[in-house]
Amino acid sequence: EAQVTQNPRYLITVTGKKLTVTCSQNMNHEYMSWYRQDPGLGLRQIYYSMNVEVTDKGDVPEGYKVSRKEKRNFPLILESPSPNQTSLYFCASSPRTAHTEAFFGQGTRLTVV
Amino acid sequence: AQKITQTQPGMFVQEKEAVTLDCTYDTSDPSYGLFWYKQPSSGEMIFLIYQGSYDQQNATEGRYSLNFQKARKSANLVISASQLGDSAMYFCAMRAHYGGATNKLIFGTGTLLAVQP
Numbered sequence: 001e002a003q004v005t006q007n008p009r010y011l012i013t014v015t016g017k018k019l020t021v022t023c024s025q026n027m028n029h030e031y032m033s034w035y036r037q038d039p040g041l042g043l044r045q046i047y048y049s050m051n052v053e054v055t056d057k058g059d060v061p062e063g064y065k066v067s068r069k070e071k072r073n074f075p076l077i078l079e080s081p082s083p084n085q086t087s088l089y090f091c092a093s094s095p096r097t098a099h100t101e102a103f104f105g106q107g108t109r110l111t112v113v
Numbered sequence: 114a115q116k117i118t119q120t121q122p123g124m125f126v127q128e129k130e131a132v133t134l135d136c137t138y139d140t141s142d143p144s145y146g147l148f149w150y151k152q153p154s155s156g157e158m159i160f161l162i163y164q165g166s167y168d169q170q171n172a173t174e175g176r177y178s179l180n181f182q183k184a185r186k187s188a189n190l191v192i193s194a195s196q197l198g199d200s201a202m203y204f205c206a207m208r209a210h211y212g213g214a215t216n217k218l219i220f221g222t223g224t225l226l227a228v229q230p
Binding site for chain 1: 117146148150156157158160163204206208217218220221222223
């Protein structure tokens with residue numbers, strides 16, 4: 001089954017404690033990205049990757065890091081989480097074209113206290 | 114600038130009636146794709162329908178259709194014969210090729226639809 005898998009689904013952590021949200025896709029897609037969803041703001045892109053070892057900032061990259069060492073995996077790293085990073089996070093993947101849907105992971109609901 | 118606007122924060126519709134969710138977009142790129150996603154209360158993002166900028170006909174997928182008016186830059190979602198399970202947040206999104214640097218999705222702020230029995 002074609003899918004994007006994120007883990008964990010829910011996470012509560014404390015300010016400053018490093019965490020990683022994993023994302024894996026089994027569709028051999030070149031393009032992967034991370035979004036955060038906040039009420040009234042829709043989804044905003046954090047980082048994206050066009051292929052292995054190619055990553056770049058999206059619209060709201062501050063406080064986040066990513067890596068793309070393998071085509072299937074695209075982890076999101078919060079080195080020192082802060083309460084303003086409390087949000088719903090989505091990983092998405094797609095082939096490199098404007099005319100194909102993006103496949104989303106199940107979402108990770110992160111709370112930073 | 115690339116932008117998606119959804120002006121309806123929330124809507125009610127009676128079961129079995131049709132409903133239109135509004136979406137306008139802004140882009141200077143001639144090649145782009147427009148998408149609608151559904152987000153139920155469980156949180157996942159479900160792809161509903163896609164319309165390409167060069168498509169001559171409006172897209173349809175079952176009870177979903179996209180009313181694409183290119184000159185007005187609108188891409189409204191029409192849900193026919195609403196069901197209780199249609200109650201969810203709906204997002205309009207656009208992906209454009211701008212310089213080939215990225216094909217990110219740009220989202221609107223969403224419309225929360227409540228279907229009443």
